[in-house]
Amino acid sequence: MDAQGTRADAVASGHGHGAATHPARRLRATGIGAGAVLLWASLALFTTLTGRIPPFQLTAMAFAVGGIIGLPRxxxxxAALARTVPRGAWAxxxxGLFGYHFFYFLALRNAPAVDAGLIAYLWPLLIVVLSALLPGERLRWWHAAGAVLGLGGTFLLVTGGQGVHFRGEYLLGYAAAAVCAVVWSAYSVVNRRYPGVxxxxxAFFCLATAVLAAVCHLLFEETVRPDGGQWLAVLAxxxxxxGGAFxxxxxxxxxGDIRLLGTLSYFAPLLSTALLIAAGRADASWPVAAACVLITGGAVLASADALRAARRRG
Structure with a gap:
């Protein structure tokens, strides 16, 4: 069998040469993955700068940019690259990319934003829990406890400390938000099975998502022509x-360490709120401060393994 065929088999079996099993490479990969959390923190701020562009139109435009930036590579x-990618990885x-956004927007259309956002943000906790199903991964109590603390901090951020009141008339929206959380957590965990892809x-996933979002836009929304500043926000x-975060x-x-990435994901809403406050689009409050303590404490607790390993290497 030629080298190309060997690589394709390795990808399909989930044992490509790119698997980072060495602790240093694993830690580096975790740091790279955490970069997505930093990028997601800017989502709310940039979205507010896009004005009244409908969500599916905005998704199509942004994912088109995200796909184009990776298209040259x-x-x-x-064709050799395409042949090494199993159908399961394409699906x-x-x-994962389109499904998450589709169900998230469906949730926002059929339930209050606070309720839908809180349910949707179960995905970091689900990542930590589902990671126990992966070969070579073990879920320890500190991983789960760290994720729960992060969820508590997110609850304070989303609700402003006021609590939520779930109502039966929004059942469709709640269900869509739950599916949204399951889709993204499942995508993130199952992605581990394709280390050689x-x-x-x-880039192709982003472009396909852009096409599907454009179809949804044409079916459900009226097109809004962006102005100069809005084009810059879409590009960002x-x-x-x-785009780039994916x-x-x-x-x-x-x-990387999938459990730690799941817990670190709770920093996204915290940093997002901090950016909105810095930009004058939100106010500082006690729930923000309390959320900072809970999310930071949860991240430290969940990273106990990495911290111990770092001390041993030192």
Whole structure:
């Protein structure tokens, strides 16, 4: 069998040469994946700068940018790159990126934003829990406890400390938000089964998501023509939280500490709120301060393994 065929078999079996099993490479991959959390923190701020562009139109535009930035490397791989990617990886990539956004917008259309956002943000906790199903991974109490603390901090951020009141008339929206959380957590965890699939193919996943979002836009929304400033915000979204972030997240979930990445994901809403406060689009309050303590404490607790390993190496 030639080298190309050997690589394809390795990818399909989930044992590509890119698997980062060495502690240093694993830690580096986790750091790269955590970069997605930093990029996602800018999502709310950039989205507010896009004005009244409908969500599916905005998704199509941003993902088009996200796909284009990675297209040169993906095209360089040519047909050989496409042949090394199993069908399951294609379905997972496109289904994860588009499915998450589709159900998230469906939730926002059929339930209050606070309720839907809180349910949708169960995905970091689900990542930590589902990671126990992966070969070679073990869920320890501190991983779960750290994720729960992060969820508590997110609850304070989303609700402003006021609590939530779930109502039966919003059942469809609640269900869509729950599916949204399951889709993204499942995508992130199952992505670990394809360590040999190059991150370059994320460009194709982004472009496919852009096409599907454009179809939804034409079916459900009225087109809004962006002005100059809004075009810049769309470009920033595609370069960052709705595009570029998925490349580093792909690498991190394949080769890094998936449990720690799940817990660190709770920093996204915290940093997002901090950016909105700095930009004068939100006010500082006690729930923000309390959330900072809970999320930071949860991250430290969940990273106990990495901290011990670092001390041993030192």
């Amino acid at each position: 993906a095209v360089r791989g040519g 997972l990539g496109v289904g 190059p991150t370059d193919v994320v 979204l595609g370069l960052g939280p709705v 490349y580093v997240w792909d690498h991190g979930t394949k080769h």
